[in-house]
Amino acid sequence: MAVVSYRDAVRGALRDEMLRDQRVILMGESITGYGGSYAVTKGLIDEFGPKRVMETPIAEAGIVGFAVGAAMGGLLPVAELMTVNFALLALDQIVNSAAKFHYMFGGQWSVPLVVRTVSGFGQLGPTHSQTFEGWFASVPGLKVVMPATPADARGLLLASIRDPDPVIFIEHSLLYSTKGEVAAGNGEATEEIPIGSAKVVRPGSDVTLVGYSRMLLQALRAAEVLERDDGVSCEVIDLRTLRPVDYPTLVDSVRRTHQLVLCGEDWRTGGFGSDLLSEMQDRCFDDLDGPIQRVAMRDIPMAYSRLLEKALIPTSDQIVEAVRRLN
Amino acid sequence: MATAPKNRPARAKRVRTRITDPDLPLGLTPAQCRHMYRQMVLIRRFEEHAAEAYAQAKVGGFLHLYIGEEAVAVGALNAGRDDDHLLGHYRDHGYALARGCDPKACMAELFGREDGLCHGRGGSMHLAEASRNFWGGYAIVGSHIPIGAGMAYAMQYQQRDQIVLDFFGDGATGNGIFHEGLNMAALWNLPIIFICENNLYGMGATLAEESPVSEMKIKAEGYTMPAVQCDGMDVLAVYETIQRAAEHCRSGKGPFFVEALTYRFRGHSMADPELYRDKAEVQRWRTQDPIPRFGDFCVEHRVCSPKELAQINEEVEQQMLEAVAFADQSPWPDPSEVDRWIYAKPIDPEVNALLEQDGASALLAPEPEVKEAGV
Numbered sequence: 001m002a003v004v005s006y007r008d009a010v011r012g013a014l015r016d017e018m019l020r021d022q023r024v025i026l027m028g029e030s031i032t033g034y035g036g037s038y039a040v041t042k043g044l045i046d047e048f049g050p051k052r053v054m055e056t057p058i059a060e061a062g063i064v065g066f067a068v069g070a071a072m073g074g075l076l077p078v079a080e081l082m083t084v085n086f087a088l089l090a091l092d093q094i095v096n097s098a099a100k101f102h103y104m105f106g107g108q109w110s111v112p113l114v115v116r117t118v119s120g121f122g123q124l125g126p127t128h129s130q131t132f133e134g135w136f137a138s139v140p141g142l143k144v145v146m147p148a149t150p151a152d153a154r155g156l157l158l159a160s161i162r163d164p165d166p167v168i169f170i171e172h173s174l175l176y177s178t179k180g181e182v183a184a185g186n187g188e189a190t191e192e193i194p195i196g197s198a199k200v201v202r203p204g205s206d207v208t209l210v211g212y213s214r215m216l217l218q219a220l221r222a223a224e225v226l227e228r229d230d231g232v233s234c235e236v237i238d239l240r241t242l243r244p245v246d247y248p249t250l251v252d253s254v255r256r257t258h259q260l261v262l263c264g265e266d267w268r269t270g271g272f273g274s275d276l277l278s279e280m281q282d283r284c285f286d287d288l289d290g291p292i293q294r295v296a297m298r299d300i301p302m303a304y305s306r307l308l309e310k311a312l313i314p315t316s317d318q319i320v321e322a323v324r325r326l327n
Numbered sequence: 328m329a330t331a332p333k334n335r336p337a338r339a340k341r342v343r344t345r346i347t348d349p350d351l352p353l354g355l356t357p358a359q360c361r362h363m364y365r366q367m368v369l370i371r372r373f374e375e376h377a378a379e380a381y382a383q384a385k386v387g388g389f390l391h392l393y394i395g396e397e398a399v400a401v402g403a404l405n406a407g408r409d410d411d412h413l414l415g416h417y418r419d420h421g422y423a424l425a426r427g428c429d430p431k432a433c434m435a436e437l438f439g440r441e442d443g444l445c446h447g448r449g450g451s452m453h454l455a456e457a458s459r460n461f462w463g464g465y466a467i468v469g470s471h472i473p474i475g476a477g478m479a480y481a482m483q484y485q486q487r488d489q490i491v492l493d494f495f496g497d498g499a500t501g502n503g504i505f506h507e508g509l510n511m512a513a514l515w516n517l518p519i520i521f522i523c524e525n526n527l528y529g530m531g532a533t534l535a536e537e538s539p540v541s542e543m544k545i546k547a548e549g550y551t552m553p554a555v556q557c558d559g560m561d562v563l564a565v566y567e568t569i570q571r572a573a574e575h576c577r578s579g580k581g582p583f584f585v586e587a588l589t590y591r592f593r594g595h596s597m598a599d600p601e602l603y604r605d606k607a608e609v610q611r612w613r614t615q616d617p618i619p620r621f622g623d624f625c626v627e628h629r630v631c632s633p634k635e636l637a638q639i640n641e642e643v644e645q646q647m648l649e650a651v652a653f654a655d656q657s658p659w660p661d662p663s664e665v666d667r668w669i670y671a672k673p674i675d676p677e678v679n680a681l682l683e684q685d686g687a688s689a690l691l692a693p694e695p696e697v698k699e700a701g702v
Contacts, residue, residue, distance in 0.1 A: 025484070051484060054515075056511070057507070057510055057511065057514065059507040059510065059511070061473070061503065061504050061507060062473045062504065062507025062508060062510070062511055063473075064473075065470060065471075065472070065473030065474050065476075065477065065504065065507070065508065066473045066474070066476050066477035066480065066508075066511055067477060068473075068474050068477060069473065069474035069475060069476060069477020069478040069479075069480070069481070070477035070478070070480050070481045070484075071477070072462060072474070072477070072478055072481070073412070073477065073478040073479075073480070073481020073482060073484075073485075074481050074485060075480075075481045075484060075485075077477075092467055092470060092504075093470065093473075096467045096470060097467075097470055097474060101463075102668055102669070102670065102671050103448055103668045103669050104445065104448055104449045104453050105445045105448070105449055105453065105455040105457070105463060106443075106444070106445035106446035106447075106448050106449065106668060107446075107667070107668035107671075108445070108455060108456070108457040108458075109457050109462075110670075110671035112671075140669050141669055141670070143670075143674065163672060164670075164671035164672050165670045165671050165672055194674075195674055196674040196675070244674050244675075
């Protein structure tokens with residue numbers, strides 16, 4: 001075990017998988033000399049050269065389409081889209097190409113593609129601070145992964161690259177510098193974290209908090225406050241994969257706690273949490289002692305100015321308030 | 328005096344058996360010419376029968392006919408190698424048939440049947456047969472242009488000598504994805520032939536309405552790749568051009584752009600009343616019909632007699648009747664299998680939960696076995 005940053009965990013997984021398998025290639029905007037917008041691929045160009053670390057034009061749809069073709073031709077491409085906001089330009093290739101081919105052509109071939117992208121904010125304004133995981137998670141044929149910790153970032157990325165289906169791997173810009181223990185292995189199969197498995201990261205008995213990506217950390221903070229100030233014991237679950245959702249783990253928890261709070265960063269209307277809420281109500285209606293609570297982004301475009309931005313971003317305080325509404 | 332009589336019978340014999348014909352261009356053999364003629368007739372008759380089946384509601388959704396443009400697919404695919412990668416647009420029956428896909432399986436796909444090329448999941452616009460390196464009809468205009476470039480990159484990366492043939496229409500050149508794909512192909516010197524079928528219309532938009540230039544090759548020239556036009560109503564002109572392009576790509580010189588000047592005789596789809604074009608224009612183009620045109624060539628060059636051409640037509644017609652009968656009799660896909668093939672590796676979180684208990688190494692076992700063992 002070694003303590004590494006989330007950024008280094010992602011880079012380490014990419015590097016180990018490239019060393020292990022010649023078919024793995026990286027492609028993206030400014031990922032070579034620049035090292036990537038968030039410095040994730042820094043140095044990999046020196047080790048693997050331009051055939052395996054491809055500097056691309058600024059052409060998101062082209063990048064993903066090209067990666068789909070490279071995958072069909074026998075490679076295992078990992079395409080980086082600088083942020084999830086720019087992934088909108090590639091939606092057609094993600095939804096109509098990557099997600100469709102295995103089904104549409106009757107199982108003749110699959111598209112083993114990973115699209116790595118980033119959500120997050122930090123005074124980046126309305127077009128650069130969005131989260132669209134719910135959109136991707138609504139598409140049959142895609143797998144959607146959002147790790148919160150360095151260990152999960154590594155384990156899930158290894159699993160994603162080895163998966164025969166297209167995986168949307170969404171990192172978070174505010175997590176890159178967070179640190180955690182990560183296995184210092186060389187990428188053996190035991191290091192993989194299976195796609196579609198949630199994790200109980202803090203056991204508890206009174207209420208279940210479900211988070212993913214940065215909101216997991218907010219949920220953990222809220223759980224501490226609630227235990228200290230209110231004597232409420234929160235079970236915190238890291239969803240880790242948004243498609244498919246590990247409902248058995250969620251349901252099992254709610255059957256014990258009878259209370260559920262869903263924590264996300266996307267918009268309240270039509271956000272991923274809406275779907276999660278609907279499904280959990282279906283599965284757990286009789287187990288619930290109160291209405292499922294949601295913490296989500298207000299339905300307002302993200303503003304640039306510091307105080308305005310702060311007024312919009314979901315926080316651990318809001319999670320605390322949501323739990324108090326239940327009790 | 329002694330040599331003349333000796334040569335004369337020999338020449339006569341050569342003509343009679345048609346082993347080679349000194350008049351055939353491009354090193355073509357009579358057998359190749361007959362094959363190309365047959366393929367064009369096959370596509371034409373296939374689509375006529377498909378149109379009839381559409382009118383009988385046996386084919387649903389959209390049906391886009393390639394009629395009039397057969398020379399492009401047939402000329403191009405005969406010039407390339409059988410293992411070259413092929414990607415086409417939604418007007419894709421011609422590519423499938425020219426690549427050798429079974430007309431029965433193609434018709435069954437149009438009919439939405441289990442024996443269809445894609446088991447009824449894709450339909451007319453999404454024919455594909457991976458074992459023939461025919462990677463599909465793509466129905467989002469231009470989307471397969473970077474996909475073709477990516478496949479070409481995979482060939483280059485793996486040092487394989489297959490090239491990619493990527494077909495699209497003039498309408499696709501107005502889409503950003505066309506430019507993104509060409510830009511990358513040129514930037515990385517990829518072995519791909521972009522074949523633009525300029526049929527003068529992007530659905531119902533005339534060329535003048537959709538493009539500032541009437542020659543699509545001008546758009547490719549900006550990306551520094553060789554770009555040429557050819558007569559898309561002449562199968563030999565297409566054959567010759569693609570042969571040259573394939574040689575260029577296969578020798579590592581990068582992408583090549585071919586603009587085939589062609590025309591679709593039928594509407595954009597079966598629902599098209601063709602209000603945007605003049606009937607006289609259609610009639611003018613029909614005089615260029617690639618099938619009789621190449622038929623005349625074959626007769627003139629003693630590849631076959633008019634009677635033999637008629638025989639080919641009859642044989643193909645018979646084959647098409649069989650294809651329709653096959654499609655009619657093929658079973659419908661089982662609705663209980665509608666969720667098959669969403670994923671190559673379906674993930675069941677209930678199984679994952681069990682796997683976590685057993686350790687992740689259990690993941691190495693094949694999915695179905697794990698499921699049985701776990702549940």
